[in-house]
Amino acid sequence: MTEPPTWIDIRPKPVAAMPPQVRIARWWLYAMAGIALAVVTLVLASVDAEGENDAFHAGRLTAGMLPVLLGPLPALRFARGTDRVRVAAVVCAASMILFALKTVADGEPAALIQIAGGIVIITQLVQTPAKEWFDRPASQRA
Secondary structure: OOOOOOOOOOOOOOOOOOOHHHHHHHHHHHHHHHHHHHHHHHHHHHOOOOOHHHHHHHHHHHHHOHHHHHOHHHHOOOOOOOHHHHHHHHHHHHHHHHHHHHHHHOOOHHHHHHHHHHHHHHHHHOOHHHHHHHOOOHHHOO
16 A cells, blocks of 8 residues: 655746757847848838839838748747747748748848748757747746
């Protein structure tokens, strides 16, 4: 016959440190958004009032950078997020790649950086340590 435990450990378990894969993906999301914000700001500031063609090009550039500019939103939740946050970041990175492919097809080779960044983010977030980080129990989230 088994005896019930005399002492049950109800103390909260220590929170593990964020894996390097998650930190790298978060850094890439923040860095790419900062660079995209600077590029969009410079392009929009250089458009004069009478240059409709310049305004059209600036609008296309801004629309192409939209997934990059929205990338930090899921990254803000990486410390406390669930698997939904990871999936949102992967979807955002995949849309970065798709939008950048369209931009490269239009003759803008600078979007290759956006493609590389999206690939890095996706490859980091689909690795096992990243999956385990986002699948941890709610009691271990900060």
